[in-house]
Amino acid sequence: MTTTTEALPGPLPIRRPLWRKLLGFNLLTAVALGVGGYYLGWFIGHQISGKSFEYQEKINENDVALLLAYFFGVVGFLIGLGFANYPLSRLLGRPASLREKEHEGAGRYFGLCTDHKVVGFQYLIGIGVFIFIGGLNAMLIRTELLHRTPTVVGPNQYLSLVGMHGTMMIGMMTSGILGPFANYFVPILIGARRMAFPRIEALTFWLLMAAGFIITSTIFFGGFPTGWTGYEPLNDQAVMGMDSYICFFALVGVSMTLLGLNMLATIITMRAPGMTWSRLPIFVWSVLATSVLMVLAAPMLVATLLMAALDRTIDTSFFVPGGGGSSYLFQNLFWFFGHPEVYILALPGFGIVLELLPVFTRKPLWGYRLAVSGMLGVTLLSFFVWQHHLFVSGINADLRPFYMLSTEIISIPTGFIFICVMGTLWKGRMSFTVPMLFCLAWTFNFLIGGLSGVFLSDTPSDTSTHGTFFSMAHFHYTIMGGLIFTFFAAIYYWVPKMTGLRFNERLAKAHFWLMFIAFNSTFLPLFALGMKGQPRRVSEYAPNLHGLNVWVSISAFVLGFSMLIFIANTVYSLVFARERAEQNPWRSKSIEWQIPHPVPVHNFDQIPVFDSDPYGYGTPLPVGPTRPATAGARAPATPGPGTATGSPPPARGRSPSSRRS
């Protein structure tokens, strides 16, 4: 029984001459209007602030002008892409239409397109480019740290370099899994034809790209000295490059909020019949939890940065002690966002690992409910720990025990996730495919990241490790060792579905092993360097630390080289070799592998009806969604030892016809 309440694909592409295509709303127009808007803002800024506000003529230091330039630039860029067309035509009373540019051949990848699969792809490439730039920054940092004293770049440039690297990485990886993979797969996994707000979905991507250009442009304005945390009062005193940071992070915040809202609306309202909460794939649960964090935390970031921008332009003094403000206020507000942010980075990784392990152990997910409660527990608790970042900043010391305790308690729900990972691995028939290797590496890396976190959550040990390379090592273990490894797991797992092509396995394995070994060889010694007192964000260090730093730098270059293997593999496999992937190479039972490639614009001819959970390995083939597409051809049930799932709970509540598609 299916319901098809939504219009199926629109008309076929209209053939237009090239000049006509170039004139319309597209990337070219967007860039032109973006540049135009930028100069307009710059001009207006100089007109209104030339005399009064903080304009220092000699160094052409005009924050009002730069902030307005960025603002108008982004607005022009979005108008050029066509984001204003729909609201305007609705205001003029034209009828609502749902889809946009979904049938325009390869051109749809280069502009506003409302197909969630196209947006997923755009995210993957777009984020990839900026992570690559962030990675180049890391290589430069490590090149500088080959030397004991500033050699390659000056101390100020070093600071900017670290800030750019950190800010770019955090801002981009925030949407690193949700952008490409949740946008692409969540609608399919829940049996929907699209996201709840397809235009907003496209908007989140293009906002992020605009933000990426803005943070890169900071090099033209002197960079920024605060690192990724943007602390006051340095923020207020910094040169114009700081405005790039503010704009970048504010746009990332807006993009995140919208992304989270869209995911929540989609998952809550658009599940197909039978897709009950207890059948929701665990990856979708992780997206849901992450989205809650995004929606609650990111607006705080945007507001905080707005206040910082006002401080810098019209001297509001929210954070400037001299004017009656407080820099502690900034730290509190920033970390009220910033700590949930670290779980925004971690949770999707949990989701990927738990989603993939059952496939490669041929077992049902062990402890599904425990995993869900772990994710929700992390979500809730992550709003109660932010002051562990302020242990040494000088605020009320009596608050420390509370934040120490709450931080340690958060390891309980995180532990649930680990228990579920171990339970699923236990007696599983493991196949060591590349995605599986990345998941296993996650367990190793994240364990080190998690255990070292305990030292940072305890005030006594944090007082000596805070601000050293120890904390650097800790968060690279969680973000790079956690998130980036699962990011690659997801790439190797899902890109064959997205492209219909397979990666070269030998190159993929070479990438994995080199990356895994080089990663640990880069970051494990940093714990030692930190305990010996090497400070963060400073390019000079004590003579006795030189040998280890050289070791770390060389490892980092090998790590960077492993990324080149990945890029080479991608280009070789997807552009030159173009070997077709099987329809279901991993013999997964999950629905995305049961539908044909390429996935039609509307995903499903008939909305599927779910009547089992997606992890029924070891039990007979699930019926329902998989029946029409596979006809039992693939996904044979390989009975693993002791893997009876028990029958899933019956569909509750709503009848199929009451659901939207």
Ligand code: HEM
């Ligand atoms: C090739 C891999 C990487 C290397 C070699 C690397 C290296 C470094 C180094 C040496 C620093 C700080 C230097 C200092 O404080 O003096 C740093 C900072 C940082 N990195 Fe990475 N990194 C890598 C990847 C990543 C990734 C993937 C992320 C996140 C997604 C990330 C996030 C950060 C952050 C947030 C900072 C702190 C910046 C600050 O202090 O404001 N890094 N990294």
Ligand SMILES: [Cu+2]
């Ligand atoms: Cu924290």
